[in-house]
Amino acid sequence: MSSKSRWATDDDPETEAILAQRKREKEEQRRAKAEKQRQLDEQQAQASASDSQPQDPDTTAPPKKRRRLSNDHNEDQPIPTANNEPNILSFPAQEWGPCRNIANFERLNHIEEGSYGYVSRAKDINTGEVVALKKLKMDNSPDGFPVTGLREIQTLLEARHQNIVYLREVVMGTKMDEVYLVMDFLEHDLKTLLDDMSEPFLPSEIKTILLQVLSGLDFLHDQWIMHRDLKTSNLLLNNRGEVKIADFGMARYYGDPPPKLTQLVVTLWYRSPELLLGAEKYSTEIDMWSIGCIFGELLTKEPLLQGKNEVDQVSKIFALTGPPTQQTWPEFRSLPNAKSLRLPPTSSAPTGTPPLLSRAKFPFLTNAGLHLLSSLLALNPSTRLSTKECLAHRYFREDPRPKPKEMFPTFPSKAGMEKRRRRETPEAPKRGQEAPKLDFASVFGGQSSGDTGEQGAGFTLRLG
The missing domain is CATH 3.30.200.20 (Phosphorylase Kinase; domain 1)
Structure with a gap:
C-alpha cells in the first residue's frame, strides 16, 4: 500500500483545505502589514505638520518609531554639501608626513x-x-x-x-x-656665564638653579632615563630665570636591576668614582654625583675636580673626600680597577654618614648646604641622595630662600653674534670608545712602572 505525500495537490479535499487556509493567513498578514505602514505614514505626516506648534504637555504616549528612509537625515548624520557629498566630521590628531627641509x-x-x-x-x-x-x-x-x-x-x-x-x-x-x-633657543649656558662672571651666583640664585635642575632630573629618573652627561655647559638658562637640561646624546633608559652598561660615560670632570674604578653596573647615582660637581662649581665659579686624566681625576676626588674605607664604601674593592689601589693607613675613622667634606674649601656654605653637598659627593653610591630627597632637603627651606625666577638677573647673551671665549675643557666620551685599562697603584704615592712623574691633588702620581 503506497502512502501519499501530505503536500500532494490532487483532488484530496483535506489537502486542498489546508492549502487554502494557509493562503488566507498569508493574505491577512500582508494586508495587516500594509495597514500598519499606512498608519505610520499618516502619523509621520501629522508630526511634520505639527512641528511648528507647541507640544501638549499632557501627552504621555511614547514617541512612535518610524522607518528611516535613505533621503532622511537628522542632526546625528552628516549633512550633505552642495556637491551632494557628506560633510565628514574631523578631529584634531597627530599627522604623519615627511619632515620639513x-x-x-x-x-x-x-x-x-x-x-x-x-x-x-x-x-x-x-x-x-x-x-x-x-x-x-x-x-x-x-x-x-x-x-x-x-x-x-x-x-x-x-x-x-x-x-x-x-x-x-x-x-x-x-x-x-x-x-x-629643532629645539627652543635659550640665551645662555651656565658654563659660559660662570666663565664671564666676576662673582659667583648668590646663594638664593644657586638654590633657584639647583631646584630647577633637580626637578627636571627627577622627572627623567621617574621615566627610567639616565642623562649620563650632566655638566654646566649642558644646563641652559634664558632671560626669564628658567633652567633647562640639554644634550641627551648619552642619555639612556635603564631597568631594575640595571643592565650591564658601558663604563665610558660622563665628561671626565663630572664622572663618579665608581665609573672611574670600572663599575659595569650603575644607576641614577652617577647623575647625582654630577649634580654634586655642578653644585660645587656654582659655589666656587670653577669646576670642582679638574683632572688631567682618569688617574689624576681619582686622586683629586680622594683629596676632596678622603680615601675610601671599609666603613664609607664597603664594596669598592670589588670594582675591577680598585684591585691595584693601595690605600694609606688611616689614623681615625671618618664621622658621619656620609662623611662631611672639609669646610675650608666651602667657607660660606651653611651646615645644611655642606650636608647636601657631602651627600651628593659621597664615594659610596648607595649613600648618595636621590632627586626627591634633594628636593625635600632643608637647605632649600632655610634663609636665604630660593630667588623667584621673575627676580633672576639677566645677562648679555653669548649665543648671539659675538664670538665665545672657549676654555680648554674635556669633551664627553664618544660612543664606541672603549674604557682604558687603568692602574691606580700610584694614586697614594705607590711605585709603578714608567719614567714620568707628576704632582697633583696632594698625591704623587707616576704615570706609565
Whole structure:
C-alpha cells in the first residue's frame, strides 16, 4: 500500500483545505502589514505638520518609531554639501608626513660644537621665531643612523618637562645624512656665564638653579632615563630665570636591576668614582654625583675636580673626600680597577654618614648646604641622595630662600653674534670608545712602572 505525500495537490479535499487556509493567513498578514505602514505614514505626516506648534504637555504616549528612509537625515548624520557629498566630521590628531627641509630655516650664527652635534642659532622663516638647530654628527655611523641620535630624539620626545629643553621637530637637509633637531633657543649656558662672571651666583640664585635642575632630573629618573652627561655647559638658562637640561646624546633608559652598561660615560670632570674604578653596573647615582660637581662649581665659579686624566681625576676626588674605607664604601674593592689601589693607613675613622667634606674649601656654605653637598659627593653610591630627597632637603627651606625666577638677573647673551671665549675643557666620551685599562697603584704615592712623574691633588702620581 503506497502512502501519499501530505503536500500532494490532487483532488484530496483535506489537502486542498489546508492549502487554502494557509493562503488566507498569508493574505491577512500582508494586508495587516500594509495597514500598519499606512498608519505610520499618516502619523509621520501629522508630526511634520505639527512641528511648528507647541507640544501638549499632557501627552504621555511614547514617541512612535518610524522607518528611516535613505533621503532622511537628522542632526546625528552628516549633512550633505552642495556637491551632494557628506560633510565628514574631523578631529584634531597627530599627522604623519615627511619632515620639513632645513631650507625653512635661516641660520644666523654658529654657537658651539659638542661630541654629538653642531649647534647653531636659526630663525624659522615661516613664523620668525628664533630656534636652536643641532646637526647630528654622522661621522662614526657607517652602518646607518647613529644610536646616540635615536636615543636623543626618543628621550626628548618622551621628556616633556618645563626644565628639559623642548624638541620641536626633526628636519632634513639636502642629503640623507643631514639631520637637524629643532629645539627652543635659550640665551645662555651656565658654563659660559660662570666663565664671564666676576662673582659667583648668590646663594638664593644657586638654590633657584639647583631646584630647577633637580626637578627636571627627577622627572627623567621617574621615566627610567639616565642623562649620563650632566655638566654646566649642558644646563641652559634664558632671560626669564628658567633652567633647562640639554644634550641627551648619552642619555639612556635603564631597568631594575640595571643592565650591564658601558663604563665610558660622563665628561671626565663630572664622572663618579665608581665609573672611574670600572663599575659595569650603575644607576641614577652617577647623575647625582654630577649634580654634586655642578653644585660645587656654582659655589666656587670653577669646576670642582679638574683632572688631567682618569688617574689624576681619582686622586683629586680622594683629596676632596678622603680615601675610601671599609666603613664609607664597603664594596669598592670589588670594582675591577680598585684591585691595584693601595690605600694609606688611616689614623681615625671618618664621622658621619656620609662623611662631611672639609669646610675650608666651602667657607660660606651653611651646615645644611655642606650636608647636601657631602651627600651628593659621597664615594659610596648607595649613600648618595636621590632627586626627591634633594628636593625635600632643608637647605632649600632655610634663609636665604630660593630667588623667584621673575627676580633672576639677566645677562648679555653669548649665543648671539659675538664670538665665545672657549676654555680648554674635556669633551664627553664618544660612543664606541672603549674604557682604558687603568692602574691606580700610584694614586697614594705607590711605585709603578714608567719614567714620568707628576704632582697633583696632594698625591704623587707616576704615570706609565
